[in-house]
Amino acid sequence: MSTAEAGLARARGAAAAGRVSPREWLRHSGTMIRRNLLSIKADPEELVDVTIFPLIMTVLFTYVFGGAMKGSVNGNYLEFLVPGILAQMLTFGTMYTGIKLSNDFSKGVIDRFRSLPIARSAVLNGHIVAAMLRLLIAAAITTGSAAVLGFRVHTSAPAFLAGLGVLMTLGLAISWVAVYIGSIAKTPQAVQGVGQLVLFPMMFASSIFAPTNTMPGWLQAFVKVNPLTTAADSARALMIGGPAFHPVWVTLAWSAALTVVFAPLAVRAYRRRS
């Protein structure tokens, strides 16, 4: 058998089995990531929720509550707030993934992709990786603007990056939840509705905006286990200083648990939806 014939036979075998080579898989996923990034470029509004909104909150909270909070946050509310805001971005930043996926379903784009000979996972890879990149861009913008307001990292660059890493790990885990909701919800508006219903309480019943020690006991019980609390505390410890081990450990445990539960659920829901 000549090399060409062998190649043909191999190609035919792979095609019949529905396999995609690792290189194709990479290219398909890459094209999908590019697609999502292009849509951000075309529609910068997408970045608004994860940049302007956190910025407004940073400025607003710093000037409105900053003075009153001085006593309870060791003098500098901005330093307390910024790592919290970075954790807060994980919420709406990942909810977007669910909204965009749901939009793909309702616009028929998923049908188009499914009728193409591409890796089945490429669409989800594209959404999730683009979401992570969007979060990183947003984190850079937020940190940069906060620096203008006077925010300084007190630890070290590696510690700061480790803090971002912990946040991204949780963001990735929450993305699976978003993909799951995006796959089962009938409309993008429903995803947004469910997202806000869950995210707003989680966001405020956390240590993102204020120290938790003055909250009533029943609330503290929830706040303590809220992954956004541990994420904010991790970021604070790694960027400003303080004991990092416990919050980091809990945040990573949350990330692992969410991923283990929701990644399979999300993939199954995505595949099943017709």
Added chain:
Amino acid sequence: MTQTRVAATKSESAVSTRGLVKRFGGQRAVDGVDLDVPAGSVFGLLGPNGAGKTTIVRMLATLLAPDGGTAEVGGLDVVRNAHAVRRLIGLTGQYASVDEALSGRENLYMIGRLLDMPAKAARARADELLETFGLTDAARKRAKEYSGGMRRRLDLAASLVGTPQVLFLDEPTTGLDPQRRNDLWGIVRELAWNGTTVLLTTQYMEEAEALTRHIAVMDRGRIIASGSPDELKHQVSGRRLRVRPVDAADLPVLQGLMAEALGAAREEDLGYVTGPLAEDEKLNQVLREVAAKEIALADLSTFTASLDEVFITLTGTGREDH
């Protein structure tokens, strides 16, 4: 491509289904459908809303798993060889499915890249298709800003990026104005001329007649008739005889004798009587009796039922107003 050869050796039909079934809840949306679409032909799947056309197309395009029966595209099973089938097909769904956030050009380029074209080739193919579909001026505009007709054309272009061997068009002209519809018919003819097998669904007999010589009429999940437009016409009502007397007072007598000779006859508008003409001999019989009764005729003709009538007779749509 390798699949071409696999396909050609396995089957003469580009698309073939046997006993295809799809249930939604308790309802059989597709209820035992056999189809054979000859390679290189344009095939029309004709049926009223809810007949099951889209469901069939979605199964053939590997988007929906059948609940029973088999379906092959290019000789490849749509369930077991779904991935290989996807290399052969192009799909334009009933509703345009383009990424609205991207420009027309970006949409087509993206699909070229997903089909493993080198970047340069994908860009060239995108520009070529934009040109073909009259979208060059809007190439850089986001699809969100396109009109409905432009979006449909972009959608069709998207399904052609990979030069598919089998193209599924689900109601491609619904909602297009007559000019755009004619343009699209031209494109379908050209594709067929170049050897693409096209399976298109439509609710309009006119469209099926304009584009295809192979029609299957669907209703409530079943194929109720199939054949060429001529075959369908004959299958349903064959030739008819139409006669008009000079004096309208003769109409009842004429109707009576034609009913006797032809088995059925009815008075129609403008003083005509029509009846089915099963064999030529019946024509002479009617003429002899008309002569015997000394009825003066102003007009006499034979004709074949229009396809719209065939469609209405077969599917029962609009039967109430007849």
